[in-house]
Amino acid sequence: MLTGSCLCGAVAFEIEGPARPVTACHCGQCRKVSGHFWASTEVPRDRMRLTVETGLAWYRSSDFARRGFCSRCGATLFWEMDGDDRISVSGGALEAPTGLTLEKHIFTRWKGDYYEIGADGLPHLDEY
Ligand SMILES: [Zn+2]
Ligand SMILES: [Zn+2]
16 A cells, blocks of 8 residues: 655545556646656556545646645645546655656656756656
8 A cells, every 4th residue: 555645744645556657747737836847656546545635626737637736735746637537646745665666757858948857767758
């Protein structure tokens, strides 16, 4: 079981079973919402259970998806596509040991111009 929370604890959750390897997304939305790029895992929605949700708020970030965040501390937590049964969850919100590894960089053509993606040997995908 994985557990995670926002910075202040007003949102916390548990994940049952395996989670996808972590993906670093460099798209413009993930950069704006996270402050740099957004690293997330993904799990079936029915395997994630919110244990504290007093702070949880949603922002409709596009016409097909919304982003969950903590309205108290501002932590970026979730990304959810309409009609999909999966949810993306911030890697940084998870408690160690996660057992997960960073797998790839995506949407790198939209990365910020102030950094290079490190020589971590992982695939860089222009889009997804
Ligand atoms: Zn919080
Ligand atoms: Zn993104």
